Amino acid sequence: MQNSLTRxxxxxxxxxxxxxxxxxxxxxxxxxxxKKTTGISLTSDHSKLDVREVSFDYFSGKAKINYKDHxxxxxxxxxxxxxxxxxxxxxxxxxxxxxxxxxxxxxSIIIVNMFKKEYYVFHYDSLSEQFNFDVNFGSIQSAALGNxxxxxxxxxxxxxxxxxxxxxxxxxxxxxxxxxxPKTMKLERVEMLEDKSNNSGTISYYDFQMIEDQAFPFSAxxxxxxxxxxxxxxxxxxxxxxxxxxEEKELRFPFNIPKKxxxx
Numbered sequence: 120m121q122n123s124l125t126r127x128x129x130x131x132x133x134x135x136x137x138x139x140x141x142x143x144x145x146x147x148x149x150x151x152x153x154k155k156t157t158g159i160s161l162t163s164d165h166s167k168l169d170v171r172e173v174s175f176d177y178f179s180g181k182a183k184i185n186y187k188d189h190x191x192x193x194x195x196x197x198x199x200x201x202x203x204x205x206x207x208x209x210x211x212x213x214x215x216x217x218x219x220x221x222x223x224x225x226x227s228i229i230i231v232n233m234f235k236k237e238y239y240v241f242h243y244d245s246l247s248e249q250f251n252f253d254v255n256f257g258s259i260q261s262a263a264l265g266n267x268x269x270x271x272x273x274x275x276x277x278x279x280x281x282x283x284x285x286x287x288x289x290x291x292x293x294x295x296x297x298x299x300x301p302k303t304m305k306l307e308r309v310e311m312l313e314d315k316s317n318n319s320g321t322i323s324y325y326d327f328q329m330i331e332d333q334a335f336p337f338s339a340x341x342x343x344x345x346x347x348x349x350x351x352x353x354x355x356x357x358x359x360x361x362x363x364x365x366e367e368k369e370l371r372f373p374f375n376i377p378k379k380x381x382x383x
Contacts (some may be wrong), residue, residue, distance in 0.1 A: 168277050168284055170297075173178045173264040173333060176203055177366035184211075185273045188354040200370050204256075207263065225256045229376075237381045253290050265306050265324050265336050267297060283307070303327065306336050318345040332383040 178201040186193040195218065200208040215357040222229045228241040246254040258268045270290050276287040279301070286297040292315050298308035309322040320343045324336035343354040 168271060168286055168299065169266055169304060170271070170286075170299055170306055172266050173335070175201070175264075175365050177201065177368070177370045179364055179366055179370060180360050181362040182358050182360040185357040187356075188352075189352050190343065200372060201260070201263065202370065202372070206372055207256075207260065208374065220374060222372070223256065229374075231374075231376055231380065236377070236379065237383050238376050239383050262309075262322065265339075267306060268309065269295065291305070303334055305336075307336075316346060318343075320344070334365060 156222070165269055178199070180199045182197045182198055182199065184193075184195045188360070193213075195211050195213045197212075198210040203329070205224070209221040209223075211219040211221070218232070218234055220231045220233065228246075229238065230241075231238040238307075243255050253269075260266075261268050267286070269290055271286065272288070274289075278285055278287075282301070284298060284299040288295040288297065292313055294314065295311045296310040297306055298310075299305065300307050305324075305327060307324050310319070312319045320341065323340045323342075325339070326337040327334050328337055329335075338357070338359045340358075341356040342363075344351055345354075
């Protein structure tokens with residue numbers, strides 16, 4: 120198995136999908152290098168599902184990422200910067216060598232492969248059609264913070280099951296179950312099922328710790344099951360942040376595409 124972004128990897132549509140998955144999900148959690156305390160106990164009005172939202176202006180962090188599927192086993196590092204409701208910036212590297220840089224804004228996702236001197240541009244309408252799910256900046260940012268991917272709506276169903284509140288939602292042909300811890304009112308698990316293809320995915324947030332009055336998931340696992348060539352395949356992405364911070368000062372988001380780079 121290849122274990123570095125700088126070694127020979129598949130090209131074409133398959134590689135494009137890997138870049139999309141890494142870009143969209145590599146910031147599916149937050150942590151902080153501030154003082155950490157455990158023992159989360161938040162009080163909430165349980166007469167309505169008031170999921171605890173993360174409040175921030177700017178965020179920066181460093182994470183380790185493990186990506187595995189039926190062909191690849193990649194270990195990489197990522198530097199992440201975010202500006203609320205505006206931009207998400209990610210720089211990927213392996214063994215200290217820059218591999219890719221990603222810029223996500225309200226219009227599109229742009230990924231630059233520095234090793235292969237090429238770049239990709241993805242627009243939300245085409246991504247939404249490809250995944251049969253409404254992909255937009257807001258849903259990506261929410262997933263990054265451990266917030267609800269879709270806002271709580273009047274047509275959603277809420278029920279208490281075992282140790283969780285479960286918020287059931289629909290987005291097109293995708294059915295979503297959100298598992299909310301009633302003690303913390305934090306989202307701990309998201310399950311998605313696409314009716315037409317029976318493809319599915321889960322996001323599990325864990326290792327919650329308090330930063331001031333906010334609870335953050337320091338780790339997450341994304342697992343995707345999908346059909347290809349008459350087989351059911353699994354892709355798993357694990358994230359662990361080792362340094363991160365909620366910033367008050369304005370951050371920079373350096374990003375450019377050299378003229379010699381080829382668009383794919």
